[in-house]
Amino acid sequence: MNNLEIPPEVTPEFTSTDETSLLVIIVDSNPSQKMLRDNPHVLTHCIDSVIAFANSHLMQKAQNKLAVMACHSKTSEFIYPGPNKPLDIRQIDGQYEVFTAVERTVKQNLAKLLVNEKSTLVTESLLAGAIAMALCFIARIQRTKAPGSRLNSRILVVTGSGDSASQYMNYMNVFFTAQKQGIVIDVCALDQHLSLLQQGCDITGGLYLKVPQLQGLLQYLLWVFLPEPPIRQKLVLPPPVKVDYRAACFCHRELIDIGYVCSVCLS
Amino acid sequence: MTTSSEDVLLQVPQVRYKKGDGTLFLMDQRLIWMVENRDTVALRKFPQKEKLKYNYKLCFIMVSRRRFILPIVDRELEEKNKLLSSNPALLQLYKDLVMTEVVSSEEFWAQHASQYTQKQKQQPQDIGVSGAFLADIKPQTDGCNGLKYNITPDIIECIFKTYPAVKKKYVENVPAKLSESQFWTKFFQSHYFHRDRKYAESKDLFTECGKIDDQEMKKDIQSGVSDPLVNITEFEDKTLDEGYGVATEKTNVNIGTVSQAMIKRFNQHSIMVLKATKKSSEQNETEVKNAPKHNGNVNEVEKADEGHVAKKQRIQSKITYDDLDTGNDNSNVSGTSLNLSKVERYLHGPMPDSSIEQLNPNEASTVLRGVLQETRQWQSRHPTSSLVSPAAAVGALGELSPGGALMRGFQEQSLAQLVPSDIENEVRNLYLALCELLSHFWKCFPPNTPNLEQKAVKMHEALHRYHTAKLKPFEDKLIRELSPLSHHLTKHLNQLLNAAYQKFSNWQKIKNR
Numbered sequence: 001m002n003n004l005e006i007p008p009e010v011t012p013e014f015t016s017t018d019e020t021s022l023l024v025i026i027v028d029s030n031p032s033q034k035m036l037r038d039n040p041h042v043l044t045h046c047i048d049s050v051i052a053f054a055n056s057h058l059m060q061k062a063q064n065k066l067a068v069m070a071c072h073s074k075t076s077e078f079i080y081p082g083p084n085k086p087l088d089i090r091q092i093d094g095q096y097e098v099f100t101a102v103e104r105t106v107k108q109n110l111a112k113l114l115v116n117e118k119s120t121l122v123t124e125s126l127l128a129g130a131i132a133m134a135l136c137f138i139a140r141i142q143r144t145k146a147p148g149s150r151l152n153s154r155i156l157v158v159t160g161s162g163d164s165a166s167q168y169m170n171y172m173n174v175f176f177t178a179q180k181q182g183i184v185i186d187v188c189a190l191d192q193h194l195s196l197l198q199q200g201c202d203i204t205g206g207l208y209l210k211v212p213q214l215q216g217l218l219q220y221l222l223w224v225f226l227p228e229p230p231i232r233q234k235l236v237l238p239p240p241v242k243v244d245y246r247a248a249c250f251c252h253r254e255l256i257d258i259g260y261v262c263s264v265c266l267s
Numbered sequence: 268m269t270t271s272s273e274d275v276l277l278q279v280p281q282v283r284y285k286k287g288d289g290t291l292f293l294m295d296q297r298l299i300w301m302v303e304n305r306d307t308v309a310l311r312k313f314p315q316k317e318k319l320k321y322n323y324k325l326c327f328i329m330v331s332r333r334r335f336i337l338p339i340v341d342r343e344l345e346e347k348n349k350l351l352s353s354n355p356a357l358l359q360l361y362k363d364l365v366m367t368e369v370v371s372s373e374e375f376w377a378q379h380a381s382q383y384t385q386k387q388k389q390q391p392q393d394i395g396v397s398g399a400f401l402a403d404i405k406p407q408t409d410g411c412n413g414l415k416y417n418i419t420p421d422i423i424e425c426i427f428k429t430y431p432a433v434k435k436k437y438v439e440n441v442p443a444k445l446s447e448s449q450f451w452t453k454f455f456q457s458h459y460f461h462r463d464r465k466y467a468e469s470k471d472l473f474t475e476c477g478k479i480d481d482q483e484m485k486k487d488i489q490s491g492v493s494d495p496l497v498n499i500t501e502f503e504d505k506t507l508d509e510g511y512g513v514a515t516e517k518t519n520v521n522i523g524t525v526s527q528a529m530i531k532r533f534n535q536h537s538i539m540v541l542k543a544t545k546k547s548s549e550q551n552e553t554e555v556k557n558a559p560k561h562n563g564n565v566n567e568v569e570k571a572d573e574g575h576v577a578k579k580q581r582i583q584s585k586i587t588y589d590d591l592d593t594g595n596d597n598s599n600v601s602g603t604s605l606n607l608s609k610v611e612r613y614l615h616g617p618m619p620d621s622s623i624e625q626l627n628p629n630e631a632s633t634v635l636r637g638v639l640q641e642t643r644q645w646q647s648r649h650p651t652s653s654l655v656s657p658a659a660a661v662g663a664l665g666e667l668s669p670g671g672a673l674m675r676g677f678q679e680q681s682l683a684q685l686v687p688s689d690i691e692n693e694v695r696n697l698y699l700a701l702c703e704l705l706s707h708f709w710k711c712f713p714p715n716t717p718n719l720e721q722k723a724v725k726m727h728e729a730l731h732r733y734h735t736a737k738l739k740p741f742e743d744k745l746i747r748e749l750s751p752l753s754h755h756l757t758k759h760l761n762q763l764l765n766a767a768y769q770k771f772s773n774w775q776k777i778k779n780r
Contacts, residue, residue: 031638032631040637044644048654111642114635121631212672216663218655223667238673 019150021228022065022141023057024134025050028159029110030072032121035160035191035214042160042214046190049218050158051106054080055099056226066102067137070110071130073122078137079109125161127197128170131185135177152229154184154206160191168196175200184229188221190214202240205229209238347376359696360703430539432479484535686756690745694756697737701760704729708767714774727771734764 027050035042054066068080077083082105089101138153145151155178178185178200187197189210201208211220227235249256351358361375427434433454440450666672686694708730711723742757 031634036638037630037634040634040641043638044641045654047645048652052654107642107645111645114638114642117635121634209673212666213659213662216655216659219660219663220667223663236669236674238667241675 019152019228019230020063020065020145021057021061022067022138022151022153023054024067024069024137024153024155025054026069026071026076026127026130026134026155026157026159027110028072028125028127028157028161029070029114030121030123030125030161031114031117032073032123033125033160033191034123034162045214046158046160046217047107047110049221051103052218053221053226054102054106056222058098058102060226060228065141067134068102068106069130069134070113071127072117072125074117074126075113076126076130076133077109077113078133079113080105082109123161124164124166125159126167127157127159127161127164128167128174131155131157131174131178132170135174135181135183138183139181152182152184154186154229156186156188156225157197158188158190159194159197160189162192163194163196171196171200175203178204186225188225190217199245207232207237208240356699360700430480435479480535484538487538690756693741697741697760700737701733701763704733705763705767709770712770712774723771723774727767730764730767738764 027047029043030036031040031043050068054068058064058066066080067078070077070079080102087101087104087108089097089104091097092100134155138155142151142153175185183204184206185197185200185204186206187194187201187208189197189208193210194208198208200206207224209220209224211217224237227237246257249259351361427437437450445453667674704726708723708726711719711726714720714723738757738760745756
């Protein structure tokens with residue numbers, strides 16, 4: 001009988017196989033995004049890629065967890081796990097039931113959300129609020145996890161919107177909260193460069209990627225965003241580009257290099 | 268020749284005359300050229316009244332006409348050489364600017380080296396006396412129970428500075444009564460030096476020195492410290508007594524004389540050292556003032572006044588803090604109140620305004636319709652549709668592999684490692700030279716006087732010369748050797764140059780209008 005004995009002085013390593021990885025994907029589903037206005041089929045492509053990516057995440061480890069949110073100009077909602085009771089799934093095509101469940105739930109709930117969209121559309125999406133909701137979800141999961149198990153969490157924001165100036169304060173709040181909690185924020189920008197979200201990635205230690213071509217979206221997602229944070233140190237991933245941290249003047253809303261700072265509110 | 272009654276006024280070695288090397292002597296009455304102590308060739312006799320008119324330079328001009336070949340001792344050149352050798356930065360600037368003919372030599376010394384030449388005119392600091400100099404004179408044993416001390420003139424000067432009494436004795440006794448070596452032998456043998464302080468018995472040359480020192484000390488103690496804010500008599504050791512009270516240590520008056528003597532010696536030594544340094548600084552001050560006050564009474568009264576004012580100033584400076592007090596002082600002068608024009612900008616954050624549009628209803632409905640159509644297709648599955656075409660996937664992988672389009676960040680980080688150190692040095696020197704030229708160029712603007720205009724034109728030409736003579740060859744070299752880096756390294760330099768050219772051409776346009 002060969003029993004592998006670990007010598008007593010070597011403490012057993014806590015490898016990443018013991019850690020649960022929680023991924024929250026925030027999909028910007030605002031129909032008035034520029035890329036969707038030009039070609040609505042992009043939405044299908046994005047959603048399919050995101051679902052494939054989510055399933056790959058679940059495939060990494062049995063204990064991995066997933067949540068998907070949809071966000072646009074008026075609301076943000078969890079579409080997986082959805083608000084309704086889980087769908088009854090039977091096996092189709094030999095696909096793993098969980099994957100089928102993910103796919104079906106996401107598409108169904110998102111369609112419902114878009115159908116209910118009636119009023120005027122604004123090109124701004126409430127991403128800061130969605131990130132805040134994701135942070136709350138992660139906090140809840142962390143509170144209710146089994147004692148002794150470890151959990152690393154990250155938020156992936158997939159968006160085609162531009163930077164929204166009015167949410168500056170909210171963004172800063174969620175970024176610093178995430179940094180405090182040790183939650184990594186990744187950003188996948190599909191259309192325009194997002195300097196604000198890039199700062200958030202920088203603060204929390206996440207990755208910011210502006211996808212050069214939409215056709216290979218799934219490939220980019222799988223390569224860059226699939227590894228969980230503890231493993232990322234061992235991989236060669238796109239290095240962070242120098243972030244433009246210049247503050248903007250509060251009265252003129254222009255980026256400046258040298259200026260006066262209020263000693264009370266730091267504006 | 269050894270006991271000649273003539274004074275040698277100037278002596279110039281290594282002068283060539285009629286195919287031989289020798290020494291040229293300028294005496295009081297004659298000009299003599301001598302070859303190695305052998306022959307003298309009396310060359311010229313100065314008539315009595317004219318000799319005062321001659322300054323040495325004229326003499327040499329005269330002399331050179333008689334086929335002397337003198338080594339050119341240009342004092343200025345010597346100074347310049349010294350400056351260059353002692354300042355490596357200046358040397359580098361000189362090499363870059365003058366040797367490549369970007370700036371002529373006179374311009375260089377006039378403009379760029381001016382701050383260096385001025386530095387020399389300041390008085391160099393006196394080198395102080397090291398505290399342990401007496402201990403450093405290590406005696407060498409002479410074999411048979413004797414000690415040999417080696418003293419250099421430096422050490423002698425130090426001893427005189429610290430112990431003025433010894434200097435007095437030296438002046439009195441040498442060379443009249445004792446020779447130098449005898450004097451110093453006695454010095455080291457004396458109990459004064461060894462400080463056992465039982466000097467009352469021996470009849471030594473230096474016993475008086477000890478007494479003089481004591482007298483000086485007493486005088487100093489009586490005159491006290493002139494600073495009214497320092498209270499020496501209150502210096503005591505305060506230690507914790509029982510019950511955390513404060514106890515002052517009572518000094519035991521009957522301490523053994525040896526330790527008392529040691530303490531006395533230390534104090535004396537410190538006082539001497541302080542006096543020695545004060546003397547030199549006082550001398551400088553009196554030279555500068557050029558008006559030594561002779562009247563003792565006036566001196567004291569003035570000093571008292573000054574002391575009073577100075578004391579007040581010092582107390583004042585210790586109880587006020589400048590930056591905390593300005594609020595109280597300027598209460599009647601109110602600062603300008605802050606006028607915020609659009610307060611809500613401060614509530615929302617400083618992001619530069621980006622375009623947030625509202626879609627007009629037509630467009631909105633079109634978009635919605637398109638999206639909803641898409642969602643209807645989601646109900647049925649299309650398992651055969653591929654999400655990523657192979658070409659797109661491979662393209663994405665290529666960008667993400669090391670060296671790809673998305674992995675450029677690594678290149679920036681390793682730029683510092685990719686550049687070899689000699690190229691780094693060259694870039695640094697280029698920057699130094701260019702910044703020097705540019706600072707002079709930009710100082711000329713706005714050109715109000717004709718001088719400045721001329722200077723601007725000259726500096727502009729110098730910049731052009733610099734560009735062709737130094738920058739372009741460097742860039743070519745970079746392209747040949749380190750092609751990927753060539754543009755990064757010199758981009759900023761080119762930017763600086765282009766800004767200067769732009770300014771100059773604008774100015775020319777305005778001028779010629």
